[in-house]
Amino acid sequence: MERQWGVYIHIPFCRQKCFYCDFPSVAGRERYESGYIDALCREITVQGALYRGKWGTPATIYMGGGTPSVLPFQLMETLLKTLQEVFALPTASGERQKKPVEFTVECNPGTIDLAYLTLLHDLGVNRLSFGVQTFDDALLKRIGRIHTGAQAREAMELARAAGFRNVSMDLIYGLPGETQAMLVHDLETMVSLQPEHISIYGLQLEEGTAFARMQEMGKLSLPDDDTVEAMYDAMTSFLPQHGYARYEISNFAKPGYESRHNLSYWRDVPYLGIGAAAHSYLEGQRYENVREIPAYIEGIRSGSGVRRQEEAMTREIAMEEFAFLALRTARGIDRRHFEQRFGVPLDAIYADAIAKLKRQGLLAEDAAGVRLTELGMKYGNVAFEEFLL
Template sequence: MDNNFGVYVHIPFCKQKCFYCDFPSFAGRERFIDSYLAALGRELELAAEKYGEQGRLKPATVYVGGGTPSLLDLKQMEKLFLAINKYIDLALVDEFTIEANPGTLGSDKLGLVKEIGVNRLSIGVQSLNDNCLKKIGRIHTAQEAVESVRLAQEKGFDNISIDLMYGLPGQTMETLKASVEKALTLDVQHISIYGLQLEEGTVFSRQQEMGKLQLPDDEQVEMMYDYITEVLPLNGYTRYEISNYALPGFESKHNCLYWQDVSYLGFGAGAHSYWQGSRYENPADIERYIGRISSGEILGCMEEQVGEKEHMEEFCFLGLRMTSGINKEKFKEVFNKDIHEVFGEPIREMKDKDLLEETSTSLRLTKLGMKYGNVVFGEFILEN
């Protein structure tokens, strides 16, 4: 079996749920951590028997996300990494990432993850303005975020990603610029940029329904977007995906697997897997997940075979997220059809509107297309 697939491990525990977050993550459930880690170890064992060689999985990338993986104490982290190391052949893993949040990241934890072989950190900074951080429900200050990055660098991490958000409550063009400028002094290798999305069931969506959420207007948000997309490339960060910028050679290999239609296995509550054309989803509820895994079930409470129509749509959505675009030859290889046979009309329309450009090998979003990506993606939905 070739090892061109990714493994995602979900840690769904948080100290406090951020006001914008709709991920399967939970505050105040720390009492379940130990039994959850035991279930996670069991799920990895079952998957290694089914998908591995000699009882071990052999992926190209491993990504431990959340939630807040760095919320685990040292003993719990050791338990997690012992299971990962037992059922995953880390010698073959090219990129091993863990997400961490300032305020939960200390020298001992950084030392432990470095020792186990983690070679990439993704630190959830979100903003370097204390007022913004408070308004979005973060538990850390801007100074703690800076200190977390510096501490990681002192521990020898040389592949660090940070997240930044724009369009936040109370955020102005001035506070955004100050945050980005401060972030640029941190000398990290990767920056992910996200505009605030109001998701159903979050604190922010409830605040909006009650008329209590004051956000920058559309014009301000567009100015913020324009500023970020101009300033990062000027500072050496190449945009390689709609929301992601990296110094050369530091693109997220794990996330690139998702965007390039490659298989991945997800472990933990609410984790998703996409394996050889089938999709699986684990129960999001922590107790239900623990119960299902304890009874010996593997990978997912829902199985769905991805049909050709949906596969073609997703192939295009995901490909267009990358600045390299859709590989036309790969489309033909996978579906035995020329992309123009299937999407000829939307391609012509999007090119006419300067949202899409075509080369001999690819179809990709223009600079304007990157800004209005959702408009383009909508055109690649096939009618039944």
């Protein structure tokens, strides 16, 4: 039975761990790369083929990390050819599909050249996501990035030269020592490069990161709350004025270039996670693969399995997650979709929460559903709390 579903592939390797990053990624483990790609290809061949047999070709594939573009050329080629074989993906020069698989690969601008991007393009990748974060060289060094502002600008030239017509770039605001003027300069630089999609996040101090340790020691100088709020306001007004519509709390796109893969997360679409620490959402339950790279490689080689079920998904948890994820998007919670999924009207569960948030100006309502207002997007966590059962 054909149905919409996605695939996420995790590449845990980095040249250097960024100071803000709490993703499952490691630097200095190049010795595992070959064994890891072998294990990935085995997992794709078994699990990918299983779900392709059940549901057809996936609508989206997303390769994230870590930094996928640190993989040596030959290992990336092996991985892409396995994906092509298992999922019958067309190459750049091959057949044209009515709605091709959206295939995204994350890249660090300091790790790519034209030959590498051409390899990606020729073996079926049709969307790139560049982790830029800022174009300011001093800030880049301060947050542990390995690329320069010039390399970030050049990355777009290389992407276009390789044939890519769908490119996303990431920014982070609220960085140590950053001013509002610096953020505006970053925004101006980014829109001048004309990516099709822009993701922009406020800096979060996550437990276990270098920045969190620096903060505990009093060695991190962050912009104050008023400055960060002004940055947020500048960002949310600047990007729509330059042709990027906000379709999710942290994501802006030119018309038709919204990330189909990310939208599937927010719209309750199942996905298969491949690789160490990768998460899956299958048959209404969430799973996580083992996190440690050696354990993952051994689990695949021995056939002992690497996937573990997370907390069992109760009906209440499923409703909460459905609400939180849908509210992140500009479209919000679709009443019909909610009732189809849970067999009860949205208002039977959330009438009080909806009424309260409407009074506070955080939520808007119409016949189709409910969605966060501009104010609600700004204070999303306040709104999400009301949807806890």
